Amino acid sequence: MRIDCPLCGSRDRREFYYQGAAVMLARPGPDAGEVAWDNYLHLRDNPAGVTEELWQHDGGCGSWLVVTRDTVSHVISKVEMAADVKRAMQAAS
Structure with a gap:
């Protein structure tokens, strides 16, 4: 699989580090309890189909x-670029 880095161009996926889903998970409060923290840390959706994922180009521009x-x-x-996505989300809200 190849990923087109906006700064470096097309690169092999081994130059990138997968960080997980690009959606922000609601972090439980400190007093939320063990079950809430266990769910936050360990339960993730595993959809088949189109997803948005967060990757870091750690073998390149970072x-x-x-x-x-x-x-x-x-x-x-x-x-x-994740920064561009974040700015667009902030401008829309």
Whole structure:
């Protein structure tokens, strides 16, 4: 699989480190209890289909990227700088 880094161009996925889903999880409060913390740390969706994922180009420029990828076919449809996605989300709210 190849990822098109906006700064470095097309690179092998081994240059990148997968960080997980790009959606922010609601962090439980300190007094939320053991079950809430266990769920937060260990339970994740594992969807088959198009997802947005957070990757870091740690073998290159170090950029954080939001990669839109089909988890069944591994086809990547979009790669954006995470900072740009964050700014767009803040401007929309």
